[in-house]
Amino acid sequence: MVRPRSGDKDQALVDAAISLFLEKGVKGTTVQDIAKKAGLAVGTVYTYFKDKGEIVRRVAFAFAERHHAFAKEILESRKKPLSKLNAYLLGFYDMWQPFGENQKGPMELAEAVFRWAPETPEIAEREFLNTLEAILKEAKQEGARIDRPEEEARWIAISTASFFPLAGTPFKRPMGESYSREDLKGLLTWLGRKLSG
Amino acid sequence: MVRPRSGDKDQALVDAAISLFLEKGVKGTTVQDIAKKAGLAVGTVYTYFKDKGEIVRRVAFAFAERHHAFAKEILESRKKPLSKLNAYLLGFYDMWQPFGENQKGPMELAEAVFRWAPETPEIAEREFLNTLEAILKEAKQEGARIDRPEEEARWIAISTASFFPLAGTPFKRPMGESYSREDLKGLLTWLGRKLSG
Numbered sequence: 131m132v133r134p135r136s137g138d139k140d141q142a143l144v145d146a147a148i149s150l151f152l153e154k155g156v157k158g159t160t161v162q163d164i165a166k167k168a169g170l171a172v173g174t175v176y177t178y179f180k181d182k183g184e185i186v187r188r189v190a191f192a193f194a195e196r197h198h199a200f201a202k203e204i205l206e207s208r209k210k211p212l213s214k215l216n217a218y219l220l221g222f223y224d225m226w227q228p229f230g231e232n233q234k235g236p237m238e239l240a241e242a243v244f245r246w247a248p249e250t251p252e253i254a255e256r257e258f259l260n261t262l263e264a265i266l267k268e269a270k271q272e273g274a275r276i277d278r279p280e281e282e283a284r285w286i287a288i289s290t291a292s293f294f295p296l297a298g299t300p301f302k303r304p305m306g307e308s309y310s311r312e313d314l315k316g317l318l319t320w321l322g323r324k325l326s327g
Numbered sequence: 328m329v330r331p332r333s334g335d336k337d338q339a340l341v342d343a344a345i346s347l348f349l350e351k352g353v354k355g356t357t358v359q360d361i362a363k364k365a366g367l368a369v370g371t372v373y374t375y376f377k378d379k380g381e382i383v384r385r386v387a388f389a390f391a392e393r394h395h396a397f398a399k400e401i402l403e404s405r406k407k408p409l410s411k412l413n414a415y416l417l418g419f420y421d422m423w424q425p426f427g428e429n430q431k432g433p434m435e436l437a438e439a440v441f442r443w444a445p446e447t448p449e450i451a452e453r454e455f456l457n458t459l460e461a462i463l464k465e466a467k468q469e470g471a472r473i474d475r476p477e478e479e480a481r482w483i484a485i486s487t488a489s490f491f492p493l494a495g496t497p498f499k500r501p502m503g504e505s506y507s508r509e510d511l512k513g514l515l516t517w518l519g520r521k522l523s524g
Binding site: 275277281282285288289290291292309313316317320321323324325 | 472474478479481482485486487488489506510513514517518520521522
Protein backbone atom coordinates (compact mmCIF):
# COMPACT_ATOMS: atom_id res chain seq x y z
CA MET A 131 0.00 0.00 0.00
CA VAL A 132 1.33 3.40 -1.00
CA ARG A 133 0.40 5.94 1.64
CA PRO A 134 -0.01 9.37 0.08
CA ARG A 135 0.95 12.46 2.04
CA SER A 136 -1.88 13.73 4.18
CA GLY A 137 -2.72 16.75 1.97
CA ASP A 138 -3.17 14.46 -1.02
CA LYS A 139 -5.55 12.09 0.70
CA ASP A 140 -8.72 13.80 -0.47
CA GLN A 141 -7.44 13.87 -4.04
CA ALA A 142 -6.33 10.23 -3.87
CA LEU A 143 -9.76 9.24 -2.59
CA VAL A 144 -11.57 11.13 -5.31
CA ASP A 145 -9.35 9.68 -8.04
CA ALA A 146 -9.79 6.16 -6.68
CA ALA A 147 -13.55 6.61 -6.43
CA ILE A 148 -13.89 7.95 -9.99
CA SER A 149 -11.87 5.16 -11.49
CA LEU A 150 -13.74 2.44 -9.54
CA PHE A 151 -17.19 3.94 -10.13
CA LEU A 152 -16.55 4.13 -13.88
CA GLU A 153 -15.08 0.64 -14.05
CA LYS A 154 -17.32 -1.33 -11.68
CA GLY A 155 -20.32 0.94 -11.18
CA VAL A 156 -21.34 2.72 -7.98
CA LYS A 157 -23.26 -0.30 -6.66
CA GLY A 158 -20.35 -2.66 -7.26
CA THR A 159 -17.85 -0.43 -5.44
CA THR A 160 -17.54 -0.52 -1.64
CA VAL A 161 -15.96 2.09 0.61
CA GLN A 162 -13.38 -0.62 1.34
CA ASP A 163 -12.50 -0.87 -2.38
CA ILE A 164 -12.01 2.89 -2.56
CA ALA A 165 -9.83 2.93 0.56
CA LYS A 166 -7.68 0.11 -0.79
CA LYS A 167 -7.22 1.72 -4.19
CA ALA A 168 -6.36 5.07 -2.57
CA GLY A 169 -3.88 3.36 -0.27
CA LEU A 170 -5.70 4.42 2.89
CA ALA A 171 -7.27 2.67 5.87
CA VAL A 172 -11.05 2.40 5.74
CA GLY A 173 -11.21 4.30 9.02
CA THR A 174 -9.37 7.20 7.42
CA VAL A 175 -11.88 7.30 4.56
CA TYR A 176 -14.70 7.58 7.09
CA THR A 177 -13.02 10.63 8.62
CA TYR A 178 -13.48 12.31 5.22
CA PHE A 179 -16.88 10.94 4.13
CA LYS A 180 -19.70 9.49 6.15
CA ASP A 181 -20.94 7.15 3.39
CA LYS A 182 -20.78 6.31 -0.33
CA GLY A 183 -23.36 9.00 -1.10
CA GLU A 184 -20.98 11.65 0.22
CA ILE A 185 -18.20 10.23 -1.93
CA VAL A 186 -20.48 10.48 -4.97
CA ARG A 187 -21.16 14.12 -4.08
CA ARG A 188 -17.45 14.81 -3.80
CA VAL A 189 -16.88 13.15 -7.18
CA ALA A 190 -19.66 15.22 -8.76
CA PHE A 191 -18.12 18.44 -7.45
CA ALA A 192 -14.68 17.27 -8.58
CA PHE A 193 -16.12 16.99 -12.11
CA ALA A 194 -17.55 20.50 -11.78
CA GLU A 195 -14.13 21.80 -10.68
CA ARG A 196 -12.41 20.12 -13.61
CA HIS A 197 -14.94 21.56 -15.99
CA HIS A 198 -14.46 25.02 -14.52
CA ALA A 199 -10.66 24.76 -14.66
CA PHE A 200 -10.83 23.56 -18.26
CA ALA A 201 -13.19 26.37 -19.30
CA LYS A 202 -10.93 28.92 -17.61
CA GLU A 203 -7.86 27.53 -19.33
CA ILE A 204 -9.53 27.80 -22.74
CA LEU A 205 -10.84 31.31 -22.09
CA GLU A 206 -7.43 32.53 -20.94
CA SER A 207 -5.55 30.85 -23.78
CA ARG A 208 -4.12 32.87 -26.65
CA LYS A 209 -6.27 31.16 -29.30
CA LYS A 210 -8.60 33.08 -31.56
CA PRO A 211 -12.23 33.06 -30.36
CA LEU A 212 -13.50 30.57 -32.93
CA SER A 213 -10.59 28.24 -32.12
CA LYS A 214 -11.54 28.53 -28.46
CA LEU A 215 -15.05 27.51 -29.39
CA ASN A 216 -13.73 24.39 -31.12
CA ALA A 217 -11.27 23.54 -28.38
CA TYR A 218 -13.88 23.97 -25.67
CA LEU A 219 -16.57 21.91 -27.34
CA LEU A 220 -14.22 19.11 -28.38
CA GLY A 221 -12.71 19.05 -24.90
CA PHE A 222 -16.16 18.97 -23.36
CA TYR A 223 -17.01 16.07 -25.64
CA ASP A 224 -13.92 14.18 -24.50
CA MET A 225 -14.67 14.91 -20.87
CA TRP A 226 -18.21 13.51 -21.02
CA GLN A 227 -17.69 10.88 -23.64
CA PRO A 228 -17.65 7.87 -21.25
CA PHE A 229 -21.11 8.89 -20.04
CA GLY A 230 -22.64 8.60 -23.47
CA GLU A 231 -21.70 5.04 -24.20
CA ASN A 232 -24.47 3.39 -22.32
CA GLN A 233 -22.11 1.33 -20.21
CA LYS A 234 -22.97 0.18 -16.74
CA GLY A 235 -20.33 2.10 -14.76
CA PRO A 236 -20.84 5.56 -16.25
CA MET A 237 -24.64 5.16 -16.28
CA GLU A 238 -24.75 4.19 -12.61
CA LEU A 239 -22.45 7.07 -11.76
CA ALA A 240 -24.67 9.50 -13.67
CA GLU A 241 -27.75 8.19 -11.85
CA ALA A 242 -25.97 8.42 -8.49
CA VAL A 243 -24.93 12.01 -9.23
CA PHE A 244 -28.54 12.93 -10.01
CA ARG A 245 -29.51 11.39 -6.67
CA TRP A 246 -26.74 12.59 -4.36
CA ALA A 247 -25.64 15.82 -6.01
CA PRO A 248 -28.78 16.93 -7.87
CA GLU A 249 -27.55 20.52 -8.11
CA THR A 250 -24.45 19.67 -10.15
CA PRO A 251 -26.05 19.05 -13.58
CA GLU A 252 -27.40 22.59 -13.47
CA ILE A 253 -23.96 23.88 -12.46
CA ALA A 254 -22.51 22.09 -15.50
CA GLU A 255 -25.14 23.58 -17.80
CA ARG A 256 -24.53 27.10 -16.44
CA GLU A 257 -20.77 26.73 -16.82
CA PHE A 258 -21.28 25.46 -20.37
CA LEU A 259 -23.52 28.35 -21.41
CA ASN A 260 -21.40 30.98 -19.66
CA THR A 261 -18.26 29.72 -21.36
CA LEU A 262 -19.90 29.73 -24.78
CA GLU A 263 -21.24 33.21 -24.15
CA ALA A 264 -17.81 34.53 -23.09
CA ILE A 265 -16.23 33.05 -26.23
CA LEU A 266 -18.95 34.50 -28.48
CA LYS A 267 -18.52 37.93 -26.91
CA GLU A 268 -14.83 37.84 -27.79
CA ALA A 269 -15.67 36.63 -31.29
CA LYS A 270 -18.16 39.46 -31.72
CA GLN A 271 -15.54 42.00 -30.67
CA GLU A 272 -13.24 40.58 -33.30
CA GLY A 273 -15.86 41.04 -36.00
CA ALA A 274 -17.60 37.66 -36.20
CA ARG A 275 -21.21 37.54 -37.41
CA ILE A 276 -22.63 37.45 -33.90
CA ASP A 277 -25.32 39.78 -32.66
CA ARG A 278 -26.42 38.54 -29.25
CA PRO A 279 -23.77 36.37 -27.60
CA GLU A 280 -25.99 35.21 -24.74
CA GLU A 281 -28.79 34.07 -27.00
CA GLU A 282 -26.47 32.62 -29.60
CA ALA A 283 -24.62 30.63 -26.92
CA ARG A 284 -27.87 28.79 -26.33
CA TRP A 285 -28.35 28.03 -30.05
CA ILE A 286 -24.85 26.63 -30.22
CA ALA A 287 -25.56 24.53 -27.14
CA ILE A 288 -28.72 23.20 -28.78
CA SER A 289 -27.07 22.55 -32.16
CA THR A 290 -24.38 20.47 -30.50
CA ALA A 291 -26.62 18.82 -27.91
CA SER A 292 -26.55 15.42 -29.63
CA PHE A 293 -22.87 15.17 -28.80
CA PHE A 294 -23.28 15.79 -25.09
CA PRO A 295 -25.67 13.17 -23.88
CA LEU A 296 -24.65 13.46 -20.21
CA ALA A 297 -26.13 11.35 -17.56
CA GLY A 298 -27.00 8.22 -19.37
CA THR A 299 -28.71 9.32 -22.58
CA PRO A 300 -27.04 7.02 -25.08
CA PHE A 301 -25.01 8.30 -28.02
CA LYS A 302 -26.49 5.46 -30.04
CA ARG A 303 -29.10 6.90 -32.33
CA PRO A 304 -32.22 4.85 -32.91
CA MET A 305 -31.91 5.31 -36.65
CA GLY A 306 -28.97 5.91 -38.93
CA GLU A 307 -25.36 5.94 -37.84
CA SER A 308 -24.33 7.34 -34.51
CA TYR A 309 -22.54 10.65 -34.49
CA SER A 310 -18.82 10.63 -33.91
CA ARG A 311 -16.17 13.06 -32.70
CA GLU A 312 -15.36 13.65 -36.39
CA ASP A 313 -18.96 14.75 -36.91
CA LEU A 314 -18.62 17.23 -34.08
CA LYS A 315 -15.44 18.59 -35.67
CA GLY A 316 -17.19 18.90 -39.01
CA LEU A 317 -20.18 20.61 -37.48
CA LEU A 318 -17.94 23.08 -35.67
CA THR A 319 -15.99 23.86 -38.82
CA TRP A 320 -19.26 24.52 -40.62
CA LEU A 321 -20.63 26.69 -37.80
CA GLY A 322 -17.29 28.49 -37.66
CA ARG A 323 -17.56 29.38 -41.36
CA LYS A 324 -21.11 30.67 -40.87
CA LEU A 325 -20.03 32.75 -37.88
CA SER A 326 -16.94 34.22 -39.54
CA GLY A 327 -17.30 37.83 -40.46
CA MET B 328 -70.70 0.11 -38.37
CA VAL B 329 -69.95 2.45 -41.26
CA ARG B 330 -68.76 0.41 -44.21
CA PRO B 331 -66.38 2.41 -46.33
CA ARG B 332 -66.32 1.97 -50.06
CA SER B 333 -64.06 -0.85 -51.18
CA GLY B 334 -61.29 1.43 -52.52
CA ASP B 335 -61.07 3.17 -49.17
CA LYS B 336 -60.74 0.00 -47.14
CA ASP B 337 -56.97 -0.03 -47.12
CA GLN B 338 -56.87 3.62 -46.05
CA ALA B 339 -59.51 3.06 -43.38
CA LEU B 340 -57.52 0.13 -42.01
CA VAL B 341 -54.29 2.09 -41.91
CA ASP B 342 -55.95 5.08 -40.21
CA ALA B 343 -57.64 2.81 -37.65
CA ALA B 344 -54.38 0.97 -36.97
CA ILE B 345 -52.37 4.18 -36.50
CA SER B 346 -54.87 5.67 -34.11
CA LEU B 347 -55.17 2.47 -32.04
CA PHE B 348 -51.44 1.77 -31.99
CA LEU B 349 -50.71 5.29 -30.75
CA GLU B 350 -53.46 5.22 -28.18
CA LYS B 351 -53.28 1.67 -26.81
CA GLY B 352 -49.91 0.43 -28.02
CA VAL B 353 -49.24 -2.31 -30.56
CA LYS B 354 -49.45 -5.09 -27.96
CA GLY B 355 -52.75 -3.84 -26.61
CA THR B 356 -54.38 -3.66 -30.05
CA THR B 357 -55.88 -6.75 -31.69
CA VAL B 358 -56.71 -7.26 -35.36
CA GLN B 359 -60.32 -7.39 -34.16
CA ASP B 360 -59.99 -3.89 -32.65
CA ILE B 361 -58.61 -2.54 -35.92
CA ALA B 362 -61.38 -4.18 -37.97
CA LYS B 363 -64.03 -2.75 -35.66
CA LYS B 364 -62.60 0.77 -35.73
CA ALA B 365 -62.27 0.63 -39.54
CA GLY B 366 -65.85 -0.59 -39.83
CA LEU B 367 -64.85 -3.86 -41.49
CA ALA B 368 -65.29 -7.56 -40.79
CA VAL B 369 -62.23 -9.27 -39.32
CA GLY B 370 -62.26 -11.65 -42.30
CA THR B 371 -61.95 -8.69 -44.65
CA VAL B 372 -58.92 -7.41 -42.74
CA TYR B 373 -57.25 -10.79 -43.19
CA THR B 374 -57.72 -10.55 -46.95
CA TYR B 375 -55.49 -7.44 -46.77
CA PHE B 376 -52.97 -8.43 -44.09
CA LYS B 377 -51.94 -11.83 -42.85
CA ASP B 378 -51.12 -10.65 -39.31
CA LYS B 379 -50.46 -7.65 -37.06
CA GLY B 380 -46.83 -7.50 -38.22
CA GLU B 381 -48.01 -6.84 -41.77
CA ILE B 382 -50.28 -4.08 -40.50
CA VAL B 383 -47.32 -2.49 -38.72
CA ARG B 384 -45.34 -2.66 -41.99
CA ARG B 385 -48.19 -1.01 -43.84
CA VAL B 386 -48.39 1.72 -41.18
CA ALA B 387 -44.61 2.30 -41.42
CA PHE B 388 -44.82 2.72 -45.19
CA ALA B 389 -47.86 4.96 -44.79
CA PHE B 390 -45.68 7.23 -42.61
CA ALA B 391 -42.98 7.16 -45.29
CA GLU B 392 -45.55 8.14 -47.93
CA ARG B 393 -46.84 11.00 -45.80
CA HIS B 394 -43.31 12.22 -45.24
CA HIS B 395 -42.57 12.06 -48.95
CA ALA B 396 -45.80 13.88 -49.86
CA PHE B 397 -45.08 16.54 -47.27
CA ALA B 398 -41.50 17.05 -48.48
CA LYS B 399 -42.71 17.31 -52.07
CA GLU B 400 -45.36 19.84 -51.12
CA ILE B 401 -42.78 22.04 -49.39
CA LEU B 402 -40.28 21.76 -52.23
CA GLU B 403 -42.91 22.66 -54.82
CA SER B 404 -44.35 25.52 -52.80
CA ARG B 405 -43.68 29.12 -53.73
CA LYS B 406 -41.89 29.96 -50.49
CA LYS B 407 -38.35 31.30 -50.42
CA PRO B 408 -35.74 28.60 -49.78
CA LEU B 409 -35.02 29.55 -46.16
CA SER B 410 -38.77 29.62 -45.44
CA LYS B 411 -38.98 26.15 -46.95
CA LEU B 412 -36.25 25.06 -44.57
CA ASN B 413 -38.25 26.35 -41.60
CA ALA B 414 -41.53 24.94 -42.80
CA TYR B 415 -40.04 21.54 -43.51
CA LEU B 416 -38.23 21.18 -40.20
CA LEU B 417 -41.15 22.44 -38.12
CA GLY B 418 -43.52 20.17 -40.03
CA PHE B 419 -41.18 17.24 -39.53
CA TYR B 420 -41.10 18.05 -35.83
CA ASP B 421 -44.90 18.03 -35.67
CA MET B 422 -45.06 14.79 -37.60
CA TRP B 423 -42.74 12.92 -35.22
CA GLN B 424 -43.56 14.72 -32.04
CA PRO B 425 -45.75 11.95 -30.51
CA PHE B 426 -42.78 9.59 -30.79
CA GLY B 427 -40.59 11.73 -28.60
CA GLU B 428 -42.79 11.90 -25.57
CA ASN B 429 -41.85 8.60 -24.07
CA GLN B 430 -45.41 7.37 -23.94
CA LYS B 431 -46.31 3.73 -24.18
CA GLY B 432 -48.23 3.77 -27.48
CA PRO B 433 -45.73 5.66 -29.63
CA MET B 434 -42.77 3.83 -28.09
CA GLU B 435 -44.27 0.41 -28.80
CA LEU B 436 -45.11 1.48 -32.32
CA ALA B 437 -41.55 2.69 -32.89
CA GLU B 438 -40.19 -0.62 -31.60
CA ALA B 439 -42.60 -2.58 -33.76
CA VAL B 440 -41.58 -0.57 -36.84
CA PHE B 441 -37.92 -1.36 -36.14
CA ARG B 442 -38.87 -5.02 -35.96
CA TRP B 443 -41.37 -5.39 -38.81
CA ALA B 444 -40.24 -2.66 -41.21
CA PRO B 445 -36.55 -2.25 -40.39
CA GLU B 446 -35.82 -0.59 -43.72
CA THR B 447 -38.14 2.37 -43.11
CA PRO B 448 -36.03 4.40 -40.64
CA GLU B 449 -33.30 4.58 -43.28
CA ILE B 450 -35.87 5.63 -45.87
CA ALA B 451 -36.94 8.43 -43.52
CA GLU B 452 -33.35 9.55 -43.00
CA ARG B 453 -32.65 9.56 -46.76
CA GLU B 454 -35.81 11.54 -47.45
CA PHE B 455 -34.87 13.99 -44.71
CA LEU B 456 -31.34 14.58 -46.02
CA ASN B 457 -32.45 14.73 -49.67
CA THR B 458 -35.09 17.30 -48.84
CA LEU B 459 -32.65 19.47 -46.90
CA GLU B 460 -30.13 19.19 -49.72
CA ALA B 461 -32.70 20.22 -52.33
CA ILE B 462 -33.70 23.23 -50.25
CA LEU B 463 -30.07 24.26 -49.68
CA LYS B 464 -29.34 23.98 -53.41
CA GLU B 465 -32.16 26.41 -54.10
CA ALA B 466 -30.93 28.69 -51.33
CA LYS B 467 -27.42 28.63 -52.77
CA GLN B 468 -28.74 29.59 -56.19
CA GLU B 469 -30.49 32.54 -54.60
CA GLY B 470 -27.26 33.71 -53.02
CA ALA B 471 -27.30 32.24 -49.51
CA ARG B 472 -24.00 31.57 -47.76
CA ILE B 473 -23.96 27.91 -48.72
CA ASP B 474 -21.04 26.20 -50.41
CA ARG B 475 -21.76 22.48 -50.47
CA PRO B 476 -25.48 21.76 -50.14
CA GLU B 477 -25.09 18.00 -49.67
CA GLU B 478 -22.57 18.33 -46.87
CA GLU B 479 -24.36 21.26 -45.25
CA ALA B 480 -27.65 19.33 -45.27
CA ARG B 481 -25.99 16.86 -42.93
CA TRP B 482 -24.77 19.59 -40.58
CA ILE B 483 -28.27 20.99 -40.40
CA ALA B 484 -29.62 17.52 -39.70
CA ILE B 485 -27.11 17.13 -36.88
CA SER B 486 -27.72 20.58 -35.42
CA THR B 487 -31.43 19.89 -35.19
CA ALA B 488 -31.16 16.23 -34.18
CA SER B 489 -32.25 16.86 -30.59
CA PHE B 490 -35.68 17.80 -31.88
CA PHE B 491 -36.22 14.60 -33.85
CA PRO B 492 -35.85 11.82 -31.37
CA LEU B 493 -37.68 9.27 -33.48
CA ALA B 494 -38.29 5.80 -32.32
CA GLY B 495 -38.46 6.15 -28.62
CA THR B 496 -35.54 8.38 -27.67
CA PRO B 497 -37.20 10.71 -25.21
CA PHE B 498 -37.34 14.46 -25.69
CA LYS B 499 -36.82 14.75 -21.97
CA ARG B 500 -33.26 15.86 -21.38
CA PRO B 501 -31.43 14.40 -18.42
CA MET B 502 -30.29 17.84 -17.34
CA GLY B 503 -31.72 21.30 -17.80
CA GLU B 504 -35.04 22.03 -19.41
CA SER B 505 -36.30 20.03 -22.34
CA TYR B 506 -36.24 21.67 -25.73
CA SER B 507 -39.53 22.88 -27.14
CA ARG B 508 -40.98 23.68 -30.54
CA GLU B 509 -40.23 27.34 -29.73
CA ASP B 510 -36.57 26.41 -29.32
CA LEU B 511 -36.59 24.78 -32.73
CA LYS B 512 -38.11 27.93 -34.21
CA GLY B 513 -35.46 30.05 -32.51
CA LEU B 514 -32.66 27.79 -33.67
CA LEU B 515 -33.95 27.91 -37.24
CA THR B 516 -34.22 31.69 -37.18
CA TRP B 517 -30.64 31.88 -35.95
CA LEU B 518 -29.37 29.40 -38.57
CA GLY B 519 -31.36 31.28 -41.21
CA ARG B 520 -29.58 34.51 -40.30
CA LYS B 521 -26.20 32.81 -40.50
CA LEU B 522 -27.06 31.30 -43.88
CA SER B 523 -28.44 34.49 -45.38
CA GLY B 524 -26.19 36.05 -47.96
